[in-house]
Amino acid sequence: MNIGKTLFAQVMEFVPWKTFGRIIERHQGDAGVRTLGCADVFRVLAFAQLTWRESLRDIEACLAANQTKLFHMGIKAVPARSTLADALTQRDWRIYHALAQRLIARARALYAQEPSDLGLDATVYALDSTTIDLCLSLFDWAPFRSTKAAIKLHTLLDLRGAIPAFIHISDGKLHDVNVLDVLPVEAGAFYVMDxxxxxxxxxxxxxxxxxxxxxxxxxxxxxxxxxxxxxxxxxxxxxxxxxxxxxxxxxxxxxxxxxxxxxxxxxxxxxxxxxxxxxxxxxxxxxxxxxxRWQVELFFKWIKQHLRIKRFLGTSENAVKTQIWCAIATYVLIAIIKQELHLDASLYTCLQILSVSVFEKTQLSCALQPDRTQPELVSIANQLNLFEI
Incomplete structure (x- = not known):
């Protein structure tokens, strides 16, 4: 790769932009859009995920402080808070769902040859859900209880590589068992559930x-x-x-x-x-x-700790789903990079490194594979000993 590119630009090279463009055209996502198209929204939200930005003001301030590097990152200009808020409400969340599904298919193909701990040739899935609590007065479209709102992430996790093969986002009232009605079934696979x-x-x-x-x-x-x-x-x-x-x-x-x-x-x-x-x-x-099956519980704990899916940049259903699908796409994108570059570092380590170095211009494989070799201490034979009598 060209080491003159920022790490963020190199990460974005793993996104299938031609496929993403066809998805946008299919949904007419950029029809009538003058600024901040669907692709730009994904870049901004991916940047927010990688750098742990938790509000529109955080995103705007961080990008404004690095205006000279935005063009090389694929971002045309610093988006105003109101422009980004409007985009989250108006850009169809199904566009980012389709992109995430495309990345998931690519990641699962990469991790398909990973050895199974149990020595099974069949695919093993773990099915479960996790609840994200919301404020009822702001998110009235996601009822849960009489005093609060919530959404559920019903997830089918492929235990090879911990890649989510299927995710269904619903309000908090939907019972887990109802997801079996929309679950894609693969003959010969194992579905483990509580x-x-x-x-x-x-x-x-x-x-x-x-x-x-x-x-x-x-x-x-x-x-x-x-x-x-x-x-x-x-x-x-x-x-x-x-x-x-x-x-x-x-x-x-x-x-x-x-x-x-x-x-x-x-x-x-x-x-x-x-x-x-x-x-x-x-x-x-x-x-x-x-x-x-416990791996799906660990997956939920991991994404809640390391992805920005507990605080949302908008209150509409479209904004929440857009942010979640962009977060999932970013997670899977890092998993793809880890596998294609044959990195030994964990996903946690990769995200931590990128969170503080997205503007650095170095080779991605070198940045995400920190050198753990210790410098060799050179012994100087004629070095005087201060404590020698």
């Missing part, structure tokens, strides 16, 4: 689509044992059974046999009951797959 997603009609739809699910049983589940497989209780597997539901509605919604595994966690001492439609994997592998 018991909040237990709905036997929807789980049976996953089964019929050729996918595997792993979840936990709710208390009071009415089912009878059909067959028991031999188990070694010293491993923590208490029983491995094939079951059938007794209740009218449950047996109607899931008319086939289901596998039930009772497992005692040796670390916590808790007894967990897993339900799955996979009958070939060992019971310990099923338990390990459910344990890997």
């Amino acid at each position: 018991r909040g997603y237990v709905d036997f009609a929807r789980l049976y739809a996953l089964h019929q689509a050729g996918a595997f699910f792993i979840t936990r049983a709710k208390k009071g589940m009415d089912a009878r044992r059909v067959y028991s497989a031999a188990t070694d209780r010293s491993t923590g597997v208490i029983c491995d059974q094939s079951i059938r539901f007794n209740g009218f509605y449950a047996s109607r919604d899931y008319p086939e046999h289901l596998r039930r595994i009772r497992f005692k966690d040796p670390e916590s001492g808790r007894t967990l009951i897993f339900l799955t439609n996979n009958t070939s994997l060992p019971a310990l592998t099923i338990a390990a797959l459910y344990k890997s």
Whole structure:
């Protein structure tokens, strides 16, 4: 790369601008726009994510302090706060959703060859949601409770590379299980979820689509044992059974046999009951797959700490979704850079380095791969010892 470019400009080179341009044309995003088009909005919001700007005033002040470098960053001029606020309200958030999906597809292809901890060839997804609290008087379009608003990020995380394969943004009232109705199903893949997603009609739809699910049983589940497989209780597997539901509605919604595994966690001492439609994997592998679901919780914690998605630059639904999708696109973009440049540094380290050096003109691979070699101390033979008698 040309080391005369700023780090921010080099990062933006990984964005598929031709594809992004076609997306903008498809949605007519720049129709009637005189200043700050859709591409410029993404650059500004990506800059805000990388440098941890949390308000319109922060963005304007930071860009104004570096006006001589903006042209080389792809930003034509310092956007006024009112101009950026209007753009967040008027530019269709679906444009940035489509860009994020394009980057996600590219990132998943790069991380597809990453080795799995469990040695499975199939794709393993973890499904869960996280809630972002909002002020009800400002965000009245996202009702949650009587006194506050909220939005939910329903996320399907590909455990190879921690790349979100699917994200659905809803208001806080939408129950998690409803996301199964819009979830893209991949035949042969594993979907790991907690018991909040237990709905036997929807789980049976996953089964019929050729996918595997792993979840936990709710208390009071009415089912009878059909067959028991031999188990070694010293491993923590208490029983491995094939079951059938007794209740009218449950047996109607899931008319086939289901596998039930009772497992005692040796670390916590808790007894967990897993339900799955996979009958070939060992019971310990099923338990390990459910344990890997914790990675989606770590993903939520990470993005809330390191992405600007808890304080929003606008109050409209379009502004909030635009900011979230630009944040996700930025996260995936750094993941792509890390993989394509074969960097050993973590995503956290890459973001921390970029947050203080986006205006630096150095090679991106060198900047994101800090030199950890210690300078060798040269011993001078004739150096006098002050404490020598």
